[in-house]
Amino acid sequence: DGGITQSPKYLFRKEGQNVTLSCEQNLNHDAMYWYRQDPGQGLRLIYYSQIVNDFQKGDIAEGYSVSREKKESFPLTVTSAQKNPTAFYLCATQQGAGTGELFFGEGSRLTVL
Amino acid sequence: QQPVQSPQAVILREGEDAVINCSSSKALYSVHWYRQKHGEAPVFLMILLKGGEQKGHEKISASFNEKKQQSSLYLTASQLSYSGTYFCGTETLKAAGNKLTFGGGTRVLVKP
Numbered sequence: 001d002g003g004i005t006q007s008p009k010y011l012f013r014k015e016g017q018n019v020t021l022s023c024e025q026n027l028n029h030d031a032m033y034w035y036r037q038d039p040g041q042g043l044r045l046i047y048y049s050q051i052v053n054d055f056q057k058g059d060i061a062e063g064y065s066v067s068r069e070k071k072e073s074f075p076l077t078v079t080s081a082q083k084n085p086t087a088f089y090l091c092a093t094q095q096g097a098g099t100g101e102l103f104f105g106e107g108s109r110l111t112v113l
Numbered sequence: 114q115q116p117v118q119s120p121q122a123v124i125l126r127e128g129e130d131a132v133i134n135c136s137s138s139k140a141l142y143s144v145h146w147y148r149q150k151h152g153e154a155p156v157f158l159m160i161l162l163k164g165g166e167q168k169g170h171e172k173i174s175a176s177f178n179e180k181k182q183q184s185s186l187y188l189t190a191s192q193l194s195y196s197g198t199y200f201c202g203t204e205t206l207k208a209a210g211n212k213l214t215f216g217g218g219t220r221v222l223v224k225p
Contacts, residue, residue, distance in 0.1 A: 033213070042115065042200060042217040043155070058212065059115075090154060094213075102145065102202070102213060104154035 003027065006091050006105035013078075013085075013112050021076045021108045023091035031094035032074035033102065036060060036087045043090065049074055078110060086112045114138055116203045118216035125191045125223045133186040133219045135201030144177050144184040145202035145213060148195075155200060158186075191223045 004025045013019045023032065031050050035043040045058030049068040063082025068074055078085045088109050092102040116137040123131050135144060143162050147155040161177035161184060172189040188195055198220050202213040 035215070042118075043202075043215040044115075045212060045214060048212050056212070059214070101157045101160060102147070102155075103157075106154055 004091060004093055004103055004105035006089075006108050009106065009108060011108060011110045013110065015112055016080045018077055018079050019085075019110065021078070021089055021091075021110070023074045023076065023105060024072055025074075025093045025103075026072060027093055027095070027103065028071070029093035029095050029103070030071070031096065032068065033092040033094070034058075034064075034066065034074070034076045035090045035092065037090060037107075038087050046076065046089075085110055115214055116201055116216040118199075118201055118219050120219060121217070122220040123222070125188070125195075125221065127193060127223055127225055128190050129223075131188045131191065131221065133188070133199050133201075133221075135184045135186070135203070135216055137182045137203050137205075139182065139203075139205045141177075141179060141182055141203050141205060143204045144175075145204075146175055146184075146186050147200045147202065147215075148197045149200065149218075150197045158199075188221065191221075193223050193225065196221055196223045 007022045033048040034046040044060050046064050047066040049055035052071050055068050065077045090107045091105040094100050116135050119134045145160045146158040149155040163179040175186045177184045198218045200215045200218045202215045
């Protein structure tokens with residue numbers, strides 16, 4: 001089935017640890033996005049990538065890093081520099097680099113203990 | 114910069130109507146609308162491109178006034194399934210490509 005797979009679905013981490021959230025897609029979409037959602041709040045853009053080997057910072061990129069080595073994959077690393085990482089993280093794809101519907105993965109819930 | 118949505122929350126009886134507004138301080142190329150059920154990923158409803166068009170999805174429709182940089186989502190004859198949080202996402206024209214920025218969301222609860 002075509003779609004977006006995020007893993008893990010739930011993740012617990014200790015303070016000071018880096019963690020990497022996976023996002024894989026087989027939709028052959030060019031653009032990929034990472035959003036952060038806090039309880040009762042909207043979606044805030046962390047990073048996005050329009051093409052392979054290129055990505056741009058979103059509105060809240062500090063403490064996060066990404067890579068886009070393959071079209072299918074856009075992993076997000078939450079580093080120890082992110083002061084409040086507990087949140088719901090959503091990966092999304094878009095067919096072209098321009099306007100079009102976003103397709104979302106099921107999300108990864110990160111809790112820092 | 115995030116678009117601003119209003120109201121933040123609305124409670125409806127089944128069959129009632131509601132309007133959700135989305136305003137931006139920047140010139141917009143397009144507006145997206147999504148609905149998110151609790152604990153789930155957002156689901157696409159519709160997209161409106163500049164030109165003031167209006168679109169519909171079931172009994173949910175939307176308009177886009179590019180001069181005012183505003184969009185409105187209309188929930189008509191609401192059904193229980195319309196409950197959820199509605200987000201608008203806006204795209205502004207950029208040389209490097211578009212990015213979608215979401216508003217804070219509007220919680221909708223439809224009661225029997």
